[in-house]
Amino acid sequence: MTVSSMNPQKNGNEFRADTILEVRGLKKYFPIRSGFLRRATSYVKAVDGINLFVKQGETLGLVGESGCGKTTAGRTIIRLLEPTEGEIFFKDRNQGWIDLAKMSRYDLMPVRSQIQIIFQDPNSSLDPRMTVERIVGEPLRINHTVPRSEVKDRIAELLRVVGLRPEYMSRYPHAFSGGQRQRIGIARALALNPSLVICDEPVSALDVSIQAQVLNLLEELQERLNFTYIFVAHDLSVVEHISDRVAVMYVGKMVELAQTSELYMQPLHPYTEALMAAVPKPDPLRRDRPIKLPGEVASPANPPSGCYFHPRCRYAKEICAIETPEFREVKPDHFASCHFAGELQLRGVLG
Amino acid sequence: MLQMEQTRREDAMNEESILKIEDLHVHFQTDLGISRALNGINLEIPNKKVMGIVGESGCGKSIMALSIMQLVPPPGRLSSGRIILRQYKPEPRLVEVSALGRHSKEMRAIRGGQIGMIFQEPMTSLNPSYTIGDQIAEAVLLHHTDSKQQALNRAVETLDKVGMPSPHEVVNRYPHELSGGMRQRVMIAMALSCSPSILIADEPTTALDVTTEAQILDLIRDLQAELGMTTIFITHNLGVVAQMCDNVAVMYLGRVVEQGPVVKLFYEPLHPYTKALLNSIPRIGSSQKGKLQPIHGMVPDPYAKVIGCPFHPRCNNSKPGVCDKEVPAFTSISEDHSVRCFLYSDEVEQDDGI
Numbered sequence: 046m047t048v049s050s051m052n053p054q055k056n057g058n059e060f061r062a063d064t065i066l067e068v069r070g071l072k073k074y075f076p077i078r079s080g081f082l083r084r085a086t087s088y089v090k091a092v093d094g095i096n097l098f099v100k101q102g103e104t105l106g107l108v109g110e111s112g113c114g115k116t117t118a119g120r121t122i123i124r125l126l127e128p129t130e131g132e133i134f135f136k137d138r139n140q141g142w143i144d145l146a147k148m149s150r151y152d153l154m155p156v157r158s159q160i161q162i163i164f165q166d167p168n169s170s171l172d173p174r175m176t177v178e179r180i181v182g183e184p185l186r187i188n189h190t191v192p193r194s195e196v197k198d199r200i201a202e203l204l205r206v207v208g209l210r211p212e213y214m215s216r217y218p219h220a221f222s223g224g225q226r227q228r229i230g231i232a233r234a235l236a237l238n239p240s241l242v243i244c245d246e247p248v249s250a251l252d253v254s255i256q257a258q259v260l261n262l263l264e265e266l267q268e269r270l271n272f273t274y275i276f277v278a279h280d281l282s283v284v285e286h287i288s289d290r291v292a293v294m295y296v297g298k299m300v301e302l303a304q305t306s307e308l309y310m311q312p313l314h315p316y317t318e319a320l321m322a323a324v325p326k327p328d329p330l331r332r333d334r335p336i337k338l339p340g341e342v343a344s345p346a347n348p349p350s351g352c353y354f355h356p357r358c359r360y361a362k363e364i365c366a367i368e369t370p371e372f373r374e375v376k377p378d379h380f381a382s383c384h385f386a387g388e389l390q391l392r393g394v395l396g
Numbered sequence: 397m398l399q400m401e402q403t404r405r406e407d408a409m410n411e412e413s414i415l416k417i418e419d420l421h422v423h424f425q426t427d428l429g430i431s432r433a434l435n436g437i438n439l440e441i442p443n444k445k446v447m448g449i450v451g452e453s454g455c456g457k458s459i460m461a462l463s464i465m466q467l468v469p470p471p472g473r474l475s476s477g478r479i480i481l482r483q484y485k486p487e488p489r490l491v492e493v494s495a496l497g498r499h500s501k502e503m504r505a506i507r508g509g510q511i512g513m514i515f516q517e518p519m520t521s522l523n524p525s526y527t528i529g530d531q532i533a534e535a536v537l538l539h540h541t542d543s544k545q546q547a548l549n550r551a552v553e554t555l556d557k558v559g560m561p562s563p564h565e566v567v568n569r570y571p572h573e574l575s576g577g578m579r580q581r582v583m584i585a586m587a588l589s590c591s592p593s594i595l596i597a598d599e600p601t602t603a604l605d606v607t608t609e610a611q612i613l614d615l616i617r618d619l620q621a622e623l624g625m626t627t628i629f630i631t632h633n634l635g636v637v638a639q640m641c642d643n644v645a646v647m648y649l650g651r652v653v654e655q656g657p658v659v660k661l662f663y664e665p666l667h668p669y670t671k672a673l674l675n676s677i678p679r680i681g682s683s684q685k686g687k688l689q690p691i692h693g694m695v696p697d698p699y700a701k702v703i704g705c706p707f708h709p710r711c712n713n714s715k716p717g718v719c720d721k722e723v724p725a726f727t728s729i730s731e732d733h734s735v736r737c738f739l740y741s742d743e744v745e746q747d748d749g750i
Contacts (some may be wrong), residue, residue, distance in 0.1 A: 110646070111605055225694075251420065252632065254673065255689040256676070256693075257676040257689065258692075261690060279606070285681075286476045320607065322610075323606040323610035324635065326638060326639065326680060327677060328638050329662050332509055332638075334610065341577060342606070342607075395681045
């Protein structure tokens with residue numbers, strides 16, 4: 046392990062007191078290869094230089110339309126994907142601040158148990174040929190955190206925590222309903238007692254009545270076990286409900302980041318405003334929708350010039366097509382990347 | 397005899413309704429037992445209105461749509477009940493859709509001609525090896541004209557109507573060249589190409605992003621107003637229902653449990669299931685930080701036969717000895733609001749024991 050990755054403080058880095066993760070300039074480019082030699086001719090800039098920090102014990106919501114890079118960002122942060130550029134500082138329990146982006150796979154191994162992920166589709170993230178006992182027990186056996194004789198006991202405990210009966214341990218995933226399968230996935234993520242959990246669309250495959258059960262479970266677990274969540278989702282009402290702070294992404298870039306209620310009530314970026322307005326409200330007496338967003342999301346392989354949002358933005362001026370706006374702190378703890386952030390009168394979710 | 401039959405049917409249907417479903421049962425006979433997908437559906441669809449059908453997965457809402465089109469996949473079978481359609485073209489009359497053969501000439505004219513349908517996932521409903529133009533023209537050729545050129549012109553026209561940019565080029569493209577929202581516009585164009593009087597939209601925006609969803613909902617609403625179509629809108633998203641529908645039917649386990657105008661349903665829900673559904677969704681802008689109230693338990697598996705009210709095992713107001721014995725009848729509480737629950741009426745539904 047290099048000195049720089051172990052003690053970044055010594056290299057002049059400073060961290061906020063209560064944060065657990067700080068991401069700086071993170072990029073993930075996927076090459077588009079063509080020709081006989083399969084050379085990279087251009088890149089899909091799935092994540093294009095994002096900055097964010099996550100406080101200990103909070104839930105950070107990460108929202109955006111499909112293709113905006115929210116899932117890629119989540120997976121790159123835990124190094125399921127190799128970052129192209131940037132720094133991912135994580136506060137390790139034993140070593141203090143470390144840069145995940147620069148660590149070797151071997152050095153990462155002890156850190157991995159502290160960061161876990163819950164996947165979107167429980168049907169494809171659980172092996173159909175493994176019993177629940179093997180699925181939930183696998184991380185325990187690999188990491189030797191529990192003596193072999195107690196593994197079964199720990200699995201039973203984990204299943205009880207997520208609201209499943211330990212008797213079901215010997216069953217296969219197909220014997221469970223969608224909501225129960227998602228609970229198995231949660232139990233697996235909990236097995237190693239992580240401090241940071243990335244939830245990648247954990248409820249979008251579930252029915253509404255089951256969604257509420259799983260959201261409540263995630264909240265209960267956070268209270269009890271003091272987890273920090275990064276909650277990746279496209280459903281803005283779910284994200285508002287569960288998150289303390291919310292980050293909005295558009296074509297690989299961070300567009301806005303603020304406290305949940307501030308972001309929803311007083312957005313500073315026109316994209317956030319349009320996104321809020323598009324959510325169908327469950328109230329038949331509120332059918333007005335003053336802001337309509339025309340067009341489609343730009344392709345991350347060929348993004349527009351300047352501000353990526355300018356072709357769809359109703360406030361766009363000349364400068365927006367030329368200069369890329371900086372992601373800056375417009376108000377305390379409220380970040381936005383818009384040339385006119387703070388100057389525009391934008392509507393919140395209540396209009 | 398025929399005359400008598402005709403009058404009996406006339407009596408059975410409200411003047412302002414375009415479609416009536418009477419005690420419809422659809423069963424799937426499988427090796428695991430009988431799955432009762434629809435268990436006695438009664439529904440009247442008012443003309444030129446948007447009727448919403450809401451329910452969780454497995455409640456039978458899609459099967460209901462498919463049975464109107466006579467497209468229930470085997471081993472599914474319409475075991476009893478009737479579906480009656482009011483036809484305006486060529487001359488006004490009532491047709492018993494459920495009595496027509498699936499492959500009969502009359503049914504083929506209704507399917508796609510009188511009733512158009514939009515499916516949930518546009519990528520699986522479009523054929524990847526035909527151009528957009530060919531696929532829309534296919535329906536037009538079947539119902540309206542013999543001229544390929546006319547059919548293609550019609551395809552361009554409908555694509556233009558659904559807000560497709562440069563429709564002349566799009567007719568020569570293949571589905572994979574379009575984005576999700578554009579594919580859904582193609583599906584809508586296809587359903588509208590033969591100017592149907594009823595449009596069935598089965599979860600048309602579930603696979604789309606919110607901003608695209610908003611565009612498609614606007615489009616369906618505009619087209620509905622412009623063309624005066626009746627729309628049956630199937631969805632599980634209560635926000636979409638609130639924004640789109642005039643009337644709503646809530647389904648649970650193959651039955652309609654509550655039906656009424658959309659405002660009543662959201663502001664004075666009667667059935668415990670409707671209330672529970674409304675309480676279980678996070679509402680945007682409410683900044684409520686409290687716990688959501690989930691519905692405990694889960695939808696029983698389709699082969700299990702629940703004795704009594706199908707919702708009683710998950711219901712907080714369930715009365716032991718009543719709700720677990722008999723199925724409540726679907727009773728009207730007011731002129732336009734009906735519910736199936738023992739909290740409001742003691743009437744029992746006669747179970748046919750199938």
